[in-house]
Each structure stands twice: as structure tokens, then as C-alpha cells.
Amino acid sequence: MTQNRTTEILVGAFMAVGFLALFFLSMQVSNLSSSSGGDGYQVEARFDNIGSLKVRSPVTMAGVRVGRVSAIDFDRKTFEAVVTLRIDSNYEKSIPDDTFAKIFTAGLLGEQYVGLDAGGSATFLAEGGQITLTQSALVLEEIIGQFLFSKAEEGAKIE
Amino acid sequence: MDHEANAFRELPVLEQLARLGRIGLGILEQMGRGHLLLWQILAGISELFTRPRLLLNQLFSVGVLSILIVAISGTFVGMVLGLQGFYILSQFGAEQTLGVMVAASLVRELGPVVTALLFAGRAGSALTAEIGLMKATEQLSGLEMMAVNPIKRILTPRFFAGFMAMPLLAAMFSALGVLGGYFVGVGLLGVDDGAFWSQMQTKIDLNEDVLNGVIKSLVFGFVCSWIALFQGYGAVPTSEGVSRATTRTVVHSSFAVLGLDFILTALMFGE
Numbered sequence: 211m212t213q214n215r216t217t218e219i220l221v222g223a224f225m226a227v228g229f230l231a232l233f234f235l236s237m238q239v240s241n242l243s244s245s246s247g248g249d250g251y252q253v254e255a256r257f258d259n260i261g262s263l264k265v266r267s268p269v270t271m272a273g274v275r276v277g278r279v280s281a282i283d284f285d286r287k288t289f290e291a292v293v294t295l296r297i298d299s300n301y302e303k304s305i306p307d308d309t310f311a312k313i314f315t316a317g318l319l320g321e322q323y324v325g326l327d328a329g330g331s332a333t334f335l336a337e338g339g340q341i342t343l344t345q346s347a348l349v350l351e352e353i354i355g356q357f358l359f360s361k362a363e364e365g366a367k368i369e
Numbered sequence: 370m371d372h373e374a375n376a377f378r379e380l381p382v383l384e385q386l387a388r389l390g391r392i393g394l395g396i397l398e399q400m401g402r403g404h405l406l407l408w409q410i411l412a413g414i415s416e417l418f419t420r421p422r423l424l425l426n427q428l429f430s431v432g433v434l435s436i437l438i439v440a441i442s443g444t445f446v447g448m449v450l451g452l453q454g455f456y457i458l459s460q461f462g463a464e465q466t467l468g469v470m471v472a473a474s475l476v477r478e479l480g481p482v483v484t485a486l487l488f489a490g491r492a493g494s495a496l497t498a499e500i501g502l503m504k505a506t507e508q509l510s511g512l513e514m515m516a517v518n519p520i521k522r523i524l525t526p527r528f529f530a531g532f533m534a535m536p537l538l539a540a541m542f543s544a545l546g547v548l549g550g551y552f553v554g555v556g557l558l559g560v561d562d563g564a565f566w567s568q569m570q571t572k573i574d575l576n577e578d579v580l581n582g583v584i585k586s587l588v589f590g591f592v593c594s595w596i597a598l599f600q601g602y603g604a605v606p607t608s609e610g611v612s613r614a615t616t617r618t619v620v621h622s623s624f625a626v627l628g629l630d631f632i633l634t635a636l637m638f639g640e
Contacts, residue, residue, distance in 0.1 A: 214422075217429045224433045228537025231544035232583070238566070239472045239547055240575040266567030278563055321465045321564055 249299045250277060251337040255311045255324070260291040261347025263313055263322045269295050271326040276301045279324060295324060297335075306331040307339060313347035322347055403599045406520070410528045410598065413521030423526035431492045431527070432534035436541065438491055439484055443542035446479055447471060447549030454550070455558045467560050468569035471550035472543075476573065476582045477638070480543035482630050485589035488535060489622035493597035496527055497618040500601030501611035524602065528594045535590025536583050543582065581637045588629060593622045 260282065269277040277297035285292050297305065308329030315322050326341075335341070417424050454470045500523065503509050509519040547569075554560040573579070597618045604614035 217426060220433045221425055221428045224428065224436060224534075225537065227436070228432075228534075228540055231537070231540035232579075234544045235476060235540060235547075235579050235582075236575050239476065239543075239569055240573045240579050264567055264571055266563050266570070268561060268563055275561075275563075316462075316465065320462055321568065 250296045251299065251302060251335075251339075252280060252294050252296050253305075253335050253337075253339040253341055255293050255295060255341035255344050256285070256288070256290045257293060257311075257313065257344050257346050258290060259346040259349060260293060261313055261315070261322050261349055263293065263324070263347065267321060268323045269297065269326065270323060271301075271305070271328065276305075276326070293324065295341075303334045303336075305335045307333050307335050307341075308343065309335065309341055310343040310345070311341045312345040315348065402603065403595070406524075406599050406602060407595055409520045410524050410595075413518065413525035414529070416521045416525055417529060420526075423522070424530055427526045427530035428534060430495070431530045432537065435488060435491050435534070435538055438487055439538045439542050440545055442483060442487060443475075443480075443545035444549040446483060446542075447475060447546030447551075448553045450474060450479075450546065451550035451553030451558070455554055455560065464554075464558075464560050465564040466568050466572075467550070467554045468547075468565035469572040471554070472547050472569045472573050473578060475543045475546040475550075476578050478630070478634070480539045480546065481582050481585040481589055482626060484539040484542045484586060485535065485593055485626040486623055488531070488538065488590070489593050489597070489619050489626065492531065492534075493593050493618050493622050494615045496531070496594070496597040497601035497604070497615045498611060500524070500527075500598065501604035501606070501614050504602070504604060505606040505608070505611060507606075520602075524598050528598055531594030531597070532587070532590045535593070536586040539582065539586035539589075577638075584637075585630065585633050588633065589626050592625050592629060596622045596625060 263279060263282065265279055265282055267279045268275045269279060277295055279293055280296040281294040283292040283294070284290075295311075305326065306329040308331040310327040310329065312325045312327070313322055314325045329343075450471045451467065454467050455464055458464045458467055458470065500509075503523065509523065512519040512522060551565060555562050555565050600614040600618045600621070604610045
């Protein structure tokens with residue numbers, strides 16, 4: 211009887227662990243999981259173009275990671291990308307409200323992240339705050355296009 | 370005239386041809402027997418509902434006892450993927466995509482395939498040896514004499530236990546592999562924690578990748594259990610016959626898994 215009981219328990223554990231693994235694969239590895247919760251506070255920044263910025267990309271200040279991108283939305287009225295940044299709670303009251311947000315790329319092929327340049331204001335960003343000074347991501351095709359365009363103009367002037 | 374025909378039949382070329390024909394007919398015969406056995410096994414599914422304990426005991430010996438080898442292999446395969454992937458990706462400055470590489474290769478390919486190979490070696494060979502030995506010691510005939518259908522009582526629970534255990538084992542393999550890759554990539558080599566998971570989550574699709582991996586492992590579980598049971602049930606009832614059948618189980622299962630994997634991959638991911 212005890213033998214049977216042990217078998218039952220172990221098979222139950224086996225199935226539970228198996229389904230747990232499947233759950234892990236579908237929630238954590240694939241894209242089912244909802245936006246990251248956790249502590250900290252959220253601020254909003256609007257960009258004209260976010261390039262290939264993703265949810266959960268890092269937010270850095272002077273190169274130090276201070277938070278993550280928690281949501282990316284699109285404003286239908288102003289045609290801007292609305293990026294919600296979740297800043298870790300230990301950086302509360304340390305980011306001035308005239309901070310400048312830019313989108314950088316880590317390396318040539320690396321992923322994109324949000325870099326914050328602190329301003330000089332004495333008031334700090336809090337939950338629901340807005341970062342108004344932003345600079346869009348560099349889109350390589352646009353830069354190449356501009357370069358070619360200016361070259362073509364130069365050529366036309368010489369003639 | 371008759372003499373001439375006999376001489377014609379004994380030409381060396383024809384002898385080779387006849388040998389080839391015998392091999393072909395032998396393979397066909399094996400396949401036919403295998404299918405008949407499969408139908409008999411599937412027909413015994415009612416036994417599982419009347420005696421669930423049979424299935425439970427087999428799930429224990431096929432599934433629970435395979436956890437350890439699957440868990441250890443999964444972790445180490447994931448760790449190696451993390452190391453090698455980091456080495457190659459860092460040359461392109463793309464080590465942020467390490468998570469995608471580890472997870473995609475585990476969930477799509479390595480999880481189902483390596484688990485199936487381990488399963489064939491760990492559980493399949495045990496099934497074949499057990500049933501072959503039952504046959505050699507005339508336990509199967511004994512059951513028949515007591516009017517118990519040995520296929521229903523012995524083979525069906527083992528078949529379904531293998532079929533059910535395989536996707537769960539493959540899921541454990543993949544999950545532990547991802548964690549192993551995370552440990553090496555993020556813990557030891559310094560890939561960004563968030564980038565590891567976020568890139569993985571944006572690139573890995575639930576239906577496209579995870580579900581297809583589960584389907585693959587279901588197919589492999591079906592085929593591996595089937596081959597193991599067929600070899601055991603058809604084994605020559607001597608010690609040598611059982612040992613040969615066990616070897617054939619591992620070899621045939623591995624071939625079947627690798628060949629089927631190519632076909633399934635081409636069907637699922639090839640456009």
C-alpha cells in the first residue's frame with residue numbers, strides 16, 4: 211500500500227513538474243506574459259520614432275541601468291510613440307523633470323535602449339510624470355537617404 | 370528446357386536480386402506486423418480506464434525514472450548553448466540575442482529531439498528488455514492461458530505512458546536548458562538580464578515555436594514507444610534475441626526520431 215502511495219505521489223509530482231515546465235515555456239520564454247509589474251514608478255516619454263525599441267528594453271542614465279521600458283503605445287492624434295518607462299524605486303526623486311530622453315543603439319547591431327540625460331531642474335519626476343524633451347532613434351536608412359540626397363545636390367551645384 | 374530454366378535461375382546476378390527482394394519483403398512484413406500490433410495496442414485503450422493503476426505504474430517507470438537524466442542533460446545542453454552562442458554572437462556584438470538563440474534552438478529542435486534520443490536509450494531499451502524477457506520466460510503465454518490479453522494488459526499501458534511522458538519530459542528539458550543558458554549567459558558572461566528575456570519573448574512565438582515543439586515530442590513519444598514495444602514483443606525469446614532486440618530499439622528509434630525531425634521541421638517551419 212505504501213509502495214502504491216509513493217508511486218502515486220511521484221507520478222503526480224512528475225506531471226506537475228512537466229506542466230510547470232510547459233507553463234514556464236509559454237509564459238516566460240514566449241510572448242504570453244503580461245507587462246512586468248514590480249516596484250518603482252512610471253513616467254511617460256513621447257518620441258517621433260522609436261526605431262526598434264522593445265518592451266523591457268533597458269533605461270539607462272550615464273550608462274547605469276535605472277529602469278526598463280514597460281509599455282509602448284501609439285498616440286493616434288499626434289502620431290507619436292508613447293513609451294512608458296518604469297524607473298526603479300531606488301531612483302525616486304533623483305531624475306529632474308527637464309531630463310532629456312534619447313534612444314540609442316548598443317553597438318552596430320545591438321538592441322536599442324533609452325538613455326536619459328539629467329537636466330538642471332530642482333523638481334523631480336514622479337509617478338505619471340512626463341519627459342517632454344526627447345530625441346528619436348537614429349534610423350540608418352534615413353541617414354543614408356539624407357546623405358545620398360545631399361551628395362546629389364552637391365553634384366547638381368557643380369554642374 | 371527445364372534444365373535451362375534452372376540454370377537461368379541460378380545466375381549469380383539473379384541471386385543478388387533475389388536477396389534484395391527478400392530484404393524488401395522482410396521489411397514490408399515487419400512494417401505490416403508493426404501496424405497490426407499498433408492497432409491491437411490502440412484497441413486496448415479501454416483497459417486504461419478500467420485499470421488506471423496500470424498506466425500509473427508505467428508512468429512511474431517511464432516518466433519519473435527518466436527525469437534525472439533529462440534534467441541533467443537539459444541543463445548542460447543549455448549551458449553549452451549559452452557558452453557557444455555567446456562566443457559567436459559576441460563577434461557580431463549581438464550577444465543580447467543570446468536568449469533568442471538558446472530558447473529557439475531548445476524549444477524547436479534540441480528539446481524534443483534530444484529528449485527522444487535519451488528516452489529511447491533510457492526507457493525504450495528498458496521496455497524492450499522487459500517485454501522480451503517476459504516473452505522468454507513465458508510470462509506472456511502464462512497470461513494468455515489465464516485468458517488475459519497480454520497486449521491489453523502489458524503493452525497498452527506502456528505505450529500510452531511513453532506517449533504521455535515524452536512531451537512533459539521535453540518541456541522539462543527545454544525549460545531547464547533555458548535556465549542553464551540564462552545561468553551561463555547572464556550569470557557568468559554578463560549578458561543583460563532584461564535583454565535576454567525581452568528579446569526571447571519578442572522572438573519566440575507560442576504557437577509557432579512552443580506548440581510545434583510539443584507536437585514534435587508527441588510524435589516522437591508515439592514512435593519511440595511503438596518501436597520499443599514492437600521490438601520487445603517480436604523478440605526471439607532467447608537471451609541473445611532479447612539483447613539484439615534491445616539494440617534494435619535504440620538504433621531504430623534514433624533513426625526514426627532524426628528522420629522524422631527533418632520531415633516535421635520542413636513541414637512546420639519551412640515556407
